[in-house]
Amino acid sequence: MDIFELIKTRRSIRKFTGEPVSDEMVDRIIEAGTWAPSGMNNQPWEFAVVKDKDLKSEISKLTHYSKIILSANALIAVFLYNAESYDRTKDVQAVGACIQNMLLYIHSAGLGAVWLGEILKNKDEVLKLVGGSKDLELMAVIALGHPEEKGGKSSRRGPDKTIFLRK
Numbered sequence: 001m002d003i004f005e006l007i008k009t010r011r012s013i014r015k016f017t018g019e020p021v022s023d024e025m026v027d028r029i030i031e032a033g034t035w036a037p038s039g040m041n042n043q044p045w046e047f048a049v050v051k052d053k054d055l056k057s058e059i060s061k062l063t064h065y066s067k068i069i070l071s072a073n074a075l076i077a078v079f080l081y082n083a084e085s086y087d088r089t090k091d092v093q094a095v096g097a098c099i100q101n102m103l104l105y106i107h108s109a110g111l112g113a114v115w116l117g118e119i120l121k122n123k124d125e126v127l128k129l130v131g132g133s134k135d136l137e138l139m140a141v142i143a144l145g146h147p148e149e150k151g152g153k154s155s156r157r158g159p160d161k162t163i164f165l166r167k
Contacts, residue, residue, distance in 0.1 A: 011151020
């Protein structure tokens with residue numbers, strides 16, 4: 001699929017089948033994320049992969065979107081590794097690019113995912129549950145799996161509505 005078409009057709013998927021996602025696929029998804037640009041190539045990200053049913057259940061209690069977490073085959077918790085950070089704004093942007101790379105790769109592989117941010121209100125509790133170091137700060141949880149639903153239609157404001165200066 002053409003990259004522009006891939007970008008335009010990616011949607012947040014919130015319902016998944018019970019079909020497993022292999023560890024090799026999860027590794028590939030994370031590898032796609034790590035190819036995102038980062039300032040000074042500091043690669044300020046770390047990940048926790050959660051497939052364990054009991055751990056997913058504990059994490060699901062920390063968000064309004066518990067049904068999504070429970071139905072996902074895997075969760076990828078994405079952390080900013082503050083020990084590698086040199087400029088917070090640039091590093092947070094790099095983590096966002098990392099997440100987008102993962103979402104696009106997931107879509108290209110025929111899987112579905114959703115970027116969960118509301119769980120950040122309980123980021124310290126998530127960190128404890130996954131056993132992360134104090135140098136890690138949760139940026140998002142990606143819930144993924146084989147889609148049970150198709151993504152809906154969407155639209156975006158075009159350049160005529162978003163460019164405020166062209167000189």
